[in-house]
Amino acid sequence: MGSFGKWWRCRACSAREVSWYIKASLLELPQMSRSVVQQVYTHVFKPYGILPVAFRRATSHLRPIPDFLIIGAQKSGTTTLHGWISNHPEVKTGVWKEVHFFDWRHRYEKRGLRWYRSHFPVLIKPSKFKVGESTPEYLFNPASPRRVAETIPNARLVVLLRNPVDRAYSHYHHSRRLGAESLTFKEALEAEEDRIKGEMRKLKKTGTHKGKKYMKYSYKKRGEYADQIERWLKYFDRSQFLFIKSESMFRKPKKKLKEVKNHIGVSNINITYKDKKNEGNYEKMEFEARKKLRKHFEVKNKKLEKLIGKKMRWE
Missing domain, CATH: 1.20.50 (Pheromone ER-1)
Incomplete structure (x- = not known):
């Protein structure tokens, strides 16, 4: 072509x-x-x-910066929620869903705010709309909280949290579909620590997006939500966050969408929410693998519940 x-x-x-x-x-x-x-x-x-x-x-100076961000977690329904909330007449989103501004250093430091604003629409009456974008990498990237705080200190933040056991398995199959994973699920879990060793330390030091191994193979690490949320709470007040259990969003979409609309500050009118995006189709997880993952996340999930003041009740 x-x-x-x-x-x-x-x-x-x-x-x-x-x-x-x-x-x-x-x-x-x-x-x-x-x-x-x-x-x-x-x-x-x-x-x-x-x-x-x-x-x-x-014309970037005529374009707003976002009022709200859907920051994660990856493979937890962010694409679906983005699609749903984009149907609201008072919500405007960017040219595409994931702008990757706050997690990619060269975009944040070299292309800058002018480049970021260019992704959003010119609004004649900006006070009538709420602008947002959805990049699930923001939650996991250690450099993102500080960058967002420097740029949008009053941002309304939405975080979808999926059962980390199911999230890990979905992430694995996502990597398989992309041709990035050749190991079995059991082998991939065992190899994860060695694969991403040093990646997080490098990310904290440089804030670069080049750590491709941590992006592809962080099946368990991304599900350790408490550590990621703690980094964000250093820069933002708890009241700026809305934490949603992904399973609850798909089970009761109307109720959870109402919470999102209230949180970002738009009217509670009915919007379309029938379609579900990026739903994977793969075989059921083996019992032993699920048992091992549940044990891995048991203490970490309790820490999360205490941190956000919300019972998740994942099985």
Whole structure:
């Protein structure tokens, strides 16, 4: 697909690169099939309002920073919640769901706030809307809390917490689908500590996003929620957080959406919440593996409940 294909593989390109790819794609249109032309419209013109990223950056001072963030946890329903809350007429979200600004050092330090704001819409009456984005990596990345506090100190923060046993298994199969995991689930759990050894120390020191091993293989580590939330509570008041049990959100979506709407400050009107995103389809976890994981998370879950003042009652 030529230039368009190159652009689509790198949605984090610079404004100049994206603008060039758009122009090059237009030159290639006569040679493209109808399906590819539709992709150009869907992925280039439509999300950018027929205007290149350069324009969005030039008008970034007219674009708001978010009022709320859905910060995690990964594989806990953040894509679904993002889709649901985006249906609210008083909510505006970015060009895409995960902006990865506060967890990727080069974006935060080099591209800066102007780049971040360019992802959000120009609002004629900003007081009538709440703006947000959803990047589940923020919860886990140790550098994110400080960066968010420096940029959006009054942010309303939403945290989805899934049974860490099920989250780990879902994460494993996600890595398998991406071709990043060749071990069995049992082998992957046993190898996790050696695989990610030193990664968290490096992240705390540099704040870089290059620690790919911790992203791919942190099956148990990401489920140790209390340690991650403690880092955030050093910078934000407890009242700024809304903690939602993922299982409860899917069981009682209307009730939990009401909590989210109240927390971020929009009216409690009915919105569409039927679709469920990124739902995996895989075999049931082996009993022994589940038993071992439950034991691993037992004390950590109690610490979490004490920290957030909420009983999770995971099995």
